[in-house]
Amino acid sequence: MDRALTRIAHEILEHNGGAESLVVVGILTRGANMARRLVDAISAIEKVEVPLGLMDISLYRDDLNFNPDQPVVRATDIMFGIDGKNMILVDDVLFTGRTIRAALSQIIEFGRPDSVQLAVMVDRGHRQLPIRADYVGKNIPTSFEDNVRVYFEERDEQDGVYLYPAKAKKKSSGKSKGGGK
Amino acid sequence: MALSSRHLLQLEGTSKEDLDLILDTSVGFREILDRPIKKVPPLRGKTVVNLFYENSTRTRISFELAEKRLSADTINFSTSTSSVKKGETLRDTVRNIEAMKIDMVVVRHGSTGVPYYLTQCLDANIINAGDGTHEHPTQGLLDIFTIRQKYNKIKGLRVLLVGDIRHSRVARSNIWGLKTLGASVAVCGPTTLLPYEAEKFGIDVYTNLDEAMEGVDVVNILRIQLERQKAGLFPSQREYSNLFGITRERLKRLNKNFTIMHPGPMNRGIEITNKVADGPASVILEQVTNGQAVRMAVLYLLSNVDAHEDKAIE
Numbered sequence: 001m002d003r004a005l006t007r008i009a010h011e012i013l014e015h016n017g018g019a020e021s022l023v024v025v026g027i028l029t030r031g032a033n034m035a036r037r038l039v040d041a042i043s044a045i046e047k048v049e050v051p052l053g054l055m056d057i058s059l060y061r062d063d064l065n066f067n068p069d070q071p072v073v074r075a076t077d078i079m080f081g082i083d084g085k086n087m088i089l090v091d092d093v094l095f096t097g098r099t100i101r102a103a104l105s106q107i108i109e110f111g112r113p114d115s116v117q118l119a120v121m122v123d124r125g126h127r128q129l130p131i132r133a134d135y136v137g138k139n140i141p142t143s144f145e146d147n148v149r150v151y152f153e154e155r156d157e158q159d160g161v162y163l164y165p166a167k168a169k170k171k172s173s174g175k176s177k178g179g180g181k
Numbered sequence: 182m183a184l185s186s187r188h189l190l191q192l193e194g195t196s197k198e199d200l201d202l203i204l205d206t207s208v209g210f211r212e213i214l215d216r217p218i219k220k221v222p223p224l225r226g227k228t229v230v231n232l233f234y235e236n237s238t239r240t241r242i243s244f245e246l247a248e249k250r251l252s253a254d255t256i257n258f259s260t261s262t263s264s265v266k267k268g269e270t271l272r273d274t275v276r277n278i279e280a281m282k283i284d285m286v287v288v289r290h291g292s293t294g295v296p297y298y299l300t301q302c303l304d305a306n307i308i309n310a311g312d313g314t315h316e317h318p319t320q321g322l323l324d325i326f327t328i329r330q331k332y333n334k335i336k337g338l339r340v341l342l343v344g345d346i347r348h349s350r351v352a353r354s355n356i357w358g359l360k361t362l363g364a365s366v367a368v369c370g371p372t373t374l375l376p377y378e379a380e381k382f383g384i385d386v387y388t389n390l391d392e393a394m395e396g397v398d399v400v401n402i403l404r405i406q407l408e409r410q411k412a413g414l415f416p417s418q419r420e421y422s423n424l425f426g427i428t429r430e431r432l433k434r435l436n437k438n439f440t441i442m443h444p445g446p447m448n449r450g451i452e453i454t455n456k457v458a459d460g461p462a463s464v465i466l467e468q469v470t471n472g473q474a475v476r477m478a479v480l481y482l483l484s485n486v487d488a489h490e491d492k493a494i495e
Contacts, residue, residue, distance in 0.1 A: 059222065075211070109217075
């Protein structure tokens with residue numbers, strides 16, 4: 001994961017010609033952890049601290065009226081202007097693309113960034129919307145019913161990407177991919 | 182996470198889990214109020230009626246803004262401009278409004294129990310915005326939210342309510358909510374304005390303000406309704422002000438880092454002096470801002486609790 005993050009940080013800097021115009025926004029919950037790591041990785045290379053924001057997308061979900069178990073609403077924390085910036089939107093897993101759609105809807109209510117680029121740790125396929133990631137830690141082919149989890153040490157006591165096949169549910173039976181630091 | 186009820190009628194009997202869920206959700210909605218665009222989409226396509234049988238500025242505007250900021254469609258109803266003047270019954274009025282396909286009703290009424298009655302004859306989610314001398318749950322919630330915002334906890338705090346406790350629905354909602362969350366609650370006022378057997382709420386009761394203020398963290402000052410004087414419940418405004426008015430001198434008895442609250446509208450110079458109302462410990466305007474966040478949270482949480490109960494009155 002560290003190597004993937006460092007590579008993504010380099011790709012972002014190369015693509016945007018430095019860190020000047022960048023802001024990083026992580027989607028709660030684990031996108032926020034990854035965004036923090038990404039900001040650290042960028043500052044290790046460029047020696048600048050890129051503004052970091054957090055975003056809760058639950059009010060923008062398209063399944064609010066279908067899901068009786070409401071998502072817990074948490075505060076979005078974007079304490080800087082995003083007009084004219086190049087925003088790196090960060091999430092842990094890219095799956096159907098609906099979370100990213102919700103995030104994009106919310107972003108335009110905060111301002112008008114010059115560009116929004118998407119960085120994810122895992123792209124597992126099965127898109128239901130025309131959305132793609134600009135920076136990907138790892139592509140993992142999955143079946144739709146599988147469960148993919150990215151763990152961050154500060155939240156989950158370990159770093160790792162786990163794929164739980166559809167039939168088994170518990171962590172012990174999952175096979176580890178790219179785990180460890 | 183979901184609330185255990187599809188209506189918000191009172192804080193009495195509302196579980197700690199539900200209170201915590203509303204307060205936690207309010208934190209997320211409070212942040213929306215600081216955004217450049219203060220509008221989010223979760224209630225798109227829902228219609229909310231604000232049914233105000235009693236006058237109100239703060240609560241009605243706060244609810245209406247909360248609804249609009251959640252993208253709901255809102256209808257306002259006040260008795261002065263409606264068929265109530267022609268003698269239509271409450272039940273007929275609300276059933277006619279419901280026949281226009283509405284989803285939620287926010288109701289304020291001078292009679293205790295009207296919100297409960299509406300749950301028995303309507304399918305909509307009912308939110309009590311104040312009924313008689315019973316409860317005003319969203320005011321209680323926003324007061325508790327404001328306290329929690331400052332101290333990061335409720336448990337263990339000492340909260341004093343001063344004034345007309347007997348007729349105050351704000352006081353009742355505060356007492357129930359605060360007690361469920363573990364605060365210690367005291368009330369103080371003239372005997373004529375205290376509830377009968379107030380101790381049965383599980384609170385401390387005082388008629389001497391200086392004693393009551395000893396060791397208190399939060400003072401919530403209730404409005405003294407001037408019509409109560411005409412009813413002979415206290416002799417004069419001046420006497421009330423001398424005995425129960427919160428002045429700067431009296432604040433010395435409070436704990437350090439104390440907080441002054443007032444649900445409004447204030448009678449400056451009677452229950453509260455200007456220096457206290459506008460002082461550094463006053464969170465009176467923050468209460469108003471937080472009221473919107475709490476009401477947004479309540480509307481959002483109730484809108485999705487979908488359990489059609491059998492109605493008692495068809």
